[in-house]
Amino acid sequence: MTLDDLRVFAAVCRAGSLSAAARELSCTQSAVSQHVKRLEREVGLSLVERHPRGVVPTPAGRMLSAAVTEGLGGIDHALRRIEGAARADGGSVRVTTGATTIRHFMSAAVVDFRRRFPRASLEFETATSSRGCFDALAAGRVDLAWITLGPTDRAVEQRPVVEVPWALAVSASSPLAAKDRVEPADLQDARLIGLPQNSTSRLQLGAWLGEAGIRPVFDTSVTDWDTAILLAELGLGLAVVPALPAWSGADHPDLRLIPIPALPALSVGWSVRSWDALSPLARAFTDAVTDHWRRQTAGARIE
Structure with a gap:
């Protein structure tokens, strides 16, 4: 078993198919297959299950993939440090x-x-x-x-x-714009613009609101804070977001960021x-x- 075998196997698990790994590594699919087969002969077990649309690691394959990713990551990191020192x-x-x-x-x-x-x-x-x-x-x-x-x-x-405090982003024309602070109860049943459900900030926000018994409705999803704030500024909804300094002040006259001091700050x-x-x-x-x-x-x- 060689480092190349392990690198190719990690690429196969990451890409989900032999052909995708071959494209990533700029080699042939046959070469990728040979690396995987050599590893399987070495360990005496199947490492991937081959399906018409790709491959899935077996339990043994998942174990090896995790170890390879961690180990090769450490090697690559050390090589970059050596290169940087040189x-x-x-x-x-x-x-x-x-x-x-x-x-x-x-x-x-x-x-x-x-x-x-x-x-x-x-x-x-x-x-x-x-x-x-x-x-x-x-x-x-x-x-x-x-x-x-x-x-x-x-x-x-x-x-x-x-620690970044939370704020409610609203359009200056919103009835909420006159508030000097927002309490969690003000968000009950509010229809909010939210980040993806698996994002750390969304999970933490949901947990904090849940502890307060608040159940807002996230009916619009975006991929980043800036897009959420922009949509709020355009009057297309409300967004609970970190109070990012770039969005405060005279450059955004149509936007209000109203503090929500009861929510723990985002670290x-x-x-x-x-x-x-x-x-x-x-x-x-x-x-x-x-x-x-x-x-x-x-x-x-x-x-």
């Missing part, structure tokens, strides 16, 4: 996060980081959920994940950076495989983002 300030930092994170949390820090490390490579991988970010960390595709923090059974370390920050294993360049990037975000939010609170 290239001094010309290494790379790979980050996974949501689609709107750079705008709200990282824009100034990215500019400063680029000035400090002009030879460094910054790579961003967009994910739609914390689960996707954890998968990217486990596979070794990225060094850092910026996520909404919450309980997880993944082998990661999390560090909160900022946002970094998730990594291991802080001790981070390269100096990756640490410098986390410090830049953390410092800029804290300065940005220090004076930006909903009035």
Whole structure:
């Protein structure tokens, strides 16, 4: 069994078919099949079940796939650290996060980081959920994940950076726009614009409202906070969202972000495989983002 066998097998499990894995790896389907068969001969068990529309890992295959993903991720991470050390300030930092994170949390820090490390490579991988970010960390595709923090059974370390308060986003023409605060009871039976049900912020919001006995109706679904706020600004619904500073102030005269102080703030920050294993360049990037975000939010609170 070789590292190539294991990499190909991980790609097959990730892609769900031999042909898709072959396209991902730029090789033939026959070559992919040979790698999988060699592994099966080595372990003495079938690792995938072959179906007309693809393959599904067997119980043994799932066990091996999880171990391979974790192990190869550690190897790739170590190789990137070695490469970064050899290239001094010309290494790379790979980050996974949501689609709107750079705008709200990282824009100034990215500019400063680029000035400090002009030879460094910054790579961003967009994910739609914390689960996707954890998968990217486990596979070794990225060094850092910026996520909404919450309980997880993944082998990661999390560090909160900022607590973002919740607000109700409404159009300035809404009867609710005159309120100076919103209580959870005001959301009973409200029809809300919501993020996907598997997103961490949606799960936490639902849990908190549920503890208060509140059952709002989520009848519109979007993939990110910015879209939810935009729809609310256009008068197409209400959205319970984090109070993002970029949406406050004179630039959005048709929008009101009304505080919901009874809801616990949303914890946002970094998730990594291991802080001790981070390269100096990756640490410098986390410090830049953390410092800029804290300065940005220090004076930006909903009035």
